[in-house]
Amino acid sequence: MSQVTIDSNEVDIVIAAFHSDLTSFLEEWRPMFSRFHLIIVQDPDLKEDLKIPKGFNVDIYTKSDIEKLFTSSGVSKFSGYACRFFGYLVSKRKYIISLDDDCSPAKDTNGDLVDIVTQHITNLKTPATPLFFNTLYDPYRKGADFVRGYPFSLRSGVPCVLSCGLWLNLADYDAPTQALKPDLRNSRYVDAVMTIPKYSLMPMSGINIAFDREIVGPAILPALKLTKEGKFRWETMEDIWCGLVVKVVCDHLQLGVKTGIPYVWRNERGSAIDSLKKEWEGVKLVEELVPFFQTLKLSSDAVTAEACVTEIAAAIKKGSHSVLDGAADNIVEWVKIRKEFESRVLG
Amino acid sequence: MSQVTIDSNEVDIVIAAFHSDLTSFLEEWRPMFSRFHLIIVQDPDLKEDLKIPKGFNVDIYTKSDIEKLFTSSGVSKFSGYACRFFGYLVSKRKYIISLDDDCSPAKDTNGDLVDIVTQHITNLKTPATPLFFNTLYDPYRKGADFVRGYPFSLRSGVPCVLSCGLWLNLADYDAPTQALKPDLRNSRYVDAVMTIPKYSLMPMSGINIAFDREIVGPAILPALKLTKEGKFRWETMEDIWCGLVVKVVCDHLQLGVKTGIPYVWRNERGSAIDSLKKEWEGVKLVEELVPFFQTLKLSSDAVTAEACVTEIAAAIKKGSHSVLDGAADNIVEWVKIRKEFESRVLG
Numbered sequence: 001m002s003q004v005t006i007d008s009n010e011v012d013i014v015i016a017a018f019h020s021d022l023t024s025f026l027e028e029w030r031p032m033f034s035r036f037h038l039i040i041v042q043d044p045d046l047k048e049d050l051k052i053p054k055g056f057n058v059d060i061y062t063k064s065d066i067e068k069l070f071t072s073s074g075v076s077k078f079s080g081y082a083c084r085f086f087g088y089l090v091s092k093r094k095y096i097i098s099l100d101d102d103c104s105p106a107k108d109t110n111g112d113l114v115d116i117v118t119q120h121i122t123n124l125k126t127p128a129t130p131l132f133f134n135t136l137y138d139p140y141r142k143g144a145d146f147v148r149g150y151p152f153s154l155r156s157g158v159p160c161v162l163s164c165g166l167w168l169n170l171a172d173y174d175a176p177t178q179a180l181k182p183d184l185r186n187s188r189y190v191d192a193v194m195t196i197p198k199y200s201l202m203p204m205s206g207i208n209i210a211f212d213r214e215i216v217g218p219a220i221l222p223a224l225k226l227t228k229e230g231k232f233r234w235e236t237m238e239d240i241w242c243g244l245v246v247k248v249v250c251d252h253l254q255l256g257v258k259t260g261i262p263y264v265w266r267n268e269r270g271s272a273i274d275s276l277k278k279e280w281e282g283v284k285l286v287e288e289l290v291p292f293f294q295t296l297k298l299s300s301d302a303v304t305a306e307a308c309v310t311e312i313a314a315a316i317k318k319g320s321h322s323v324l325d326g327a328a329d330n331i332v333e334w335v336k337i338r339k340e341f342e343s344r345v346l347g
Numbered sequence: 348m349s350q351v352t353i354d355s356n357e358v359d360i361v362i363a364a365f366h367s368d369l370t371s372f373l374e375e376w377r378p379m380f381s382r383f384h385l386i387i388v389q390d391p392d393l394k395e396d397l398k399i400p401k402g403f404n405v406d407i408y409t410k411s412d413i414e415k416l417f418t419s420s421g422v423s424k425f426s427g428y429a430c431r432f433f434g435y436l437v438s439k440r441k442y443i444i445s446l447d448d449d450c451s452p453a454k455d456t457n458g459d460l461v462d463i464v465t466q467h468i469t470n471l472k473t474p475a476t477p478l479f480f481n482t483l484y485d486p487y488r489k490g491a492d493f494v495r496g497y498p499f500s501l502r503s504g505v506p507c508v509l510s511c512g513l514w515l516n517l518a519d520y521d522a523p524t525q526a527l528k529p530d531l532r533n534s535r536y537v538d539a540v541m542t543i544p545k546y547s548l549m550p551m552s553g554i555n556i557a558f559d560r561e562i563v564g565p566a567i568l569p570a571l572k573l574t575k576e577g578k579f580r581w582e583t584m585e586d587i588w589c590g591l592v593v594k595v596v597c598d599h600l601q602l603g604v605k606t607g608i609p610y611v612w613r614n615e616r617g618s619a620i621d622s623l624k625k626e627w628e629g630v631k632l633v634e635e636l637v638p639f640f641q642t643l644k645l646s647s648d649a650v651t652a653e654a655c656v657t658e659i660a661a662a663i664k665k666g667s668h669s670v671l672d673g674a675a676d677n678i679v680e681w682v683k684i685r686k687e688f689e690s691r692v693l694g
Contacts, residue, residue: 109456132637133549135511135606136518136533143535145528148521148580149550149587151637152630164482171483174495181492186483188490192537200544202480203496233495240496259482283499290479290498 004118004125010094011121012213014039014087015101018080018231020048027053028104032115039087044075061086069337077330080231081206082222082238088213089341095124096217097210100233103264106168109189119262120163120210123193127157128256130198137192137260160195160256161216162246165208170266172205174283175234178272193260198251201293204243207233208264211246215255218306219246221334223327226281235275237282241327244293249308252298285323292319306335351465351472357441358468359560361386361434362448365427365578367395374400375451379462386434391422392578408433416684424677427578428553429569429585435560436688442471443564444557447580450611453515456536466609467510467557470540474504475603477545484539484607507542507603508563509593512555517613519552521630522581525619540607545598548640551590554580555611558593562602565653566593568681570674573628582622584629588674591640596655599645632670639666653682 013036015022022040026033030053037057042050044063052058066078066086078086084098097120105113126140132154139146139155146155171186178184196202211220224241250257296315302308309331316328360383362369369387373380377400384404389397391410399405413425413433425433431445444467452460473487479501486493486502493502518533525531543549558567571588597604643662649655656678663675 133543133547133606135513135549135552137537143531143533145518145520145524145531147550148519148524148552149584149590149633150521151633153634154637166482171492172495173492174497177492177495184490184492186490188538190484190537190539191535192539196480197544197547199546200480202482203494205482205495237496243496259480286496286498287500290501 004122006118006121008035008037011036011117012039012087012091012093012096013037013117014041014084014091014096014098016081016084016087017042017050018046018101020046021051022101023051023053025101026056030055031113032105032117036117037093039091041078041083041087043080043083045079061090069341077222077225080229081233081236082225084206085220085222085238088217088220089338091213094212094214095121095210096213098206098208099264100207100266102267102269103167103208104267106189106263106265108263109191114262114264116165116208116262116264119193120165123163123258124160124210124212126160128160128195128258129154129157130195130251130256131158133197134194137194138258141193158254158256159212159215160258161212161250162204162257163210164202164204164257164259165210165262165264166190166260167205167207167266168263170268172207172266173234175232175272175275176283178234179276182271189263191261193258196247196257196259201244201247201290202257202259204239204246206236206239206242207266208262216246216249216305218304218335218338219249219309221330223330223334224285224323226285226323229282232269232272232275234272235278235282237285240282240286241289244289245309245312248293248296248298248312249305252302252308253305281323288321310335351469353465353468355382355384358383358464359386359434359438359440359443360384360464361388361431361438361443361445363428363431363434364389364397365393365448367393368398369448370398370400372448373403377402378460379452379464383464384440386438388425388430388434390427390430392426408437416688424569424572427576428580428583429572431553432567432569432585435564435567436685438560441559441561442468442557443560445553445555446611447554447613449614449616450514450555451614453536453610453612456538461609461611463512463555463609463611466540467512470510470605471507471557471559473507475507475542475605476501476504477542477598477603478505480544481541484541485605488540505601505603506559506562507605508559508597509604510557511549511551511604511606512557512609512611513537513607514552514554514613515610517615519554520581522579522619522622523630525581526623529618536610538608540605543594543604543606548591548594548637549604549606551586551593553583553586553589554613555609563593563596563652565651565682565685566596566656568677570677570681571632571670573670576629579616579619579622581619582625582629584632587629587633588636591636592656592659595640595643595645595659596652599649599655600652628670635668657682
């Protein structure tokens with residue numbers, strides 16, 4: 001790995017709490033998390049008080065904090081997995097690392113615990129190469145370089161603003177896959193990180209990601225939260241939506257998205273069979289969203305993520321889809337509240 | 348790996364011979380190559396007769412075979428690394444696997460010898476997914492699947508026609524990288540194969556590749572052979588050119604290109620310092636070629652690789668670059684000779 005220096009003041013670790021007792025989760029992560037600031041957002045549907053072990057630098061946000069900013073009618077936007085987005089909003093630091101509370105540290109191929117903070121921040125602090133594919137993966141990694149034929153003019157890369165980590169054991173499959181193949185586990189540790197090329201969209205998973213909040217924060221919000229979604233990862237759509245939006249924004253602004261290491265170990269989580277009984281609104285929506293985003297052209301006036309998502313909201317409004325209309329409204333509201341919130345913090 | 352059945356009649360292994368004694372090379376590969384047909388093309392500059400161990404099903408082509416088809420003035424097109432292309436021309440089988448004669452079998456993470464034939468043909472016989480990025484690499488591989496959010500309509504993929512393998516030990520760097528970092532060795536075995544997304548170009552290396560000759564054969568030819576190129580991989584451009592052409596053709600025809608496993612072990616090969624004294628025509632050319640190919644649009648009439656490369660030749664001719672003009676002429680000639688040759692074989 002390239003050597004990067006990590007200032008603990010530039011990183012917030014955001015954790016969405018669905019369980020009141022976070023003791024064992026945080027103890028497992030203590031070696032990697034102890035020197036960083038944690039933002040824990042309690043799922044507004046979770047009634048009991050959180051149990052947090054001592055020795056962490058942590059701020060906790062609950063339903064009442066959400067109500068102050070979004071009124072009580074806005075709380076449902078942040079229920080379940082979406083509560084983390086409230087943490088993204090209140091963060092004041094440059095980088096956010098976001099992790100589901102069903103994840104444990106994974107082991108790398110040498111049997112060492114994976115330090116997701118160091119790897120994610122390394123991914124974000126070294127350039128990305130979306131404009132040409134390097135067959136030996138990340139050219140900036142120790143022991144690697146650009147392969148013969150890689151244009152020299154593109155070897156300085158572009159800034160990386162999003163790092164998508166992966167999962168061992170329980171991978172991030174959707175409910176149909178999970179239900180059809182209940183024994184499917186990911187045991188392959190692929191020791192690589194790579195840039196997702198320009199114009200290629202990917203399924204972003206919120207389980208284990210990091211991003212540059214200052215640059216792409218406006219694009220990472222709970223815009224598309226389906227009312228029929230449950231409390232299971234395999235049902236959620238809001239991170240998939242964010243991934244499509246943020247990739248389009250990055251492609252437009254010449255910014256990079258990486259995928260690969262760091263891995264986390266995902267623990268077992270019930271059966272997906274029940275989820276199959278629901279209507280698959282999310283699965284159907286993706287079929288519409290992908291061509292929409294693949295063909296979307298943003299204007300040259302859009303030079304910030306905020307301007308890009310505002311254009312995306314306007315483009316959605318031109319269609320006529322009730323669910324997406326709501327997503328467009330959510331984008332506009334998010335940009336507004338984010339601005340208000342930032343001016344209040346700075347003012 | 349997905350289980351595929353490999354009919355030995357559908358595979359030709361093409362080897363360009365730069366050394367007259369191929370005994371140790373072929374003995375190393377015997378376990379993987381013995382049941383397949385080999386096409387060995389002797390570098391026309393190599394004077395001594397080839398030494399080939401017994402027990403292989405092999406056809407050997409020499410300078411006089413090249414002269415019969417291309418006259419003596421055309422022989423220089425096939426000197427050095429380019430002699431393999433003559434093997435691609437005379438092959439009658441569906442798949443070609445092509446390997447440099449400085450490669451030995453690599454070992455995988457379990458210490459087992461890598462069977463490049465099985466892995467390349469598996470890559471070619473399972474679909475590719477260029478239209479959306481799967482973060483868990485090849486979704487068809489055993490133990491893997493499509494990640495949540497991957498559109499169901501794209502999960503059947505597209506036919507894969509090109510498999511680009513990788514290198515351990517001496518990686519495929521260019522002369523400047525090789526000269527600046529003489530100790531740089533690739534020791535990272537990344538156990539993954541993936542599709543290179545649509546619209547992303549890559550540096551194709553001819554060291555260890557396989558392709559579907561019937562579908563993309565017309566695109567893989569020694570079109571851009573620089574007269575100043577030597578006999579070293581780090582100087583060659585013709586495979587880089589082919590990679591740009593074949594990827595544009597695949598993107599247009601909705602065909603797939605994969606990269607990753609299988610690896611080969613590349614053995615040591617002199618010093619690149621001497622190569623640095625030469626003029627870097629190839630390096631400069633790539634800077635022009637990449638934007639040209641990134642913006643090239645082929646017409647909807649071009650529904651075969653042959654029609655695509657014919658359009659590419661015409662597009663090149665519209666520019667005015669003496670080196671590229673020659674490449675355009677070579678494409679046209681290749682298509683013509685390939686046709687004549689095929690009709691002669693069939694007739």
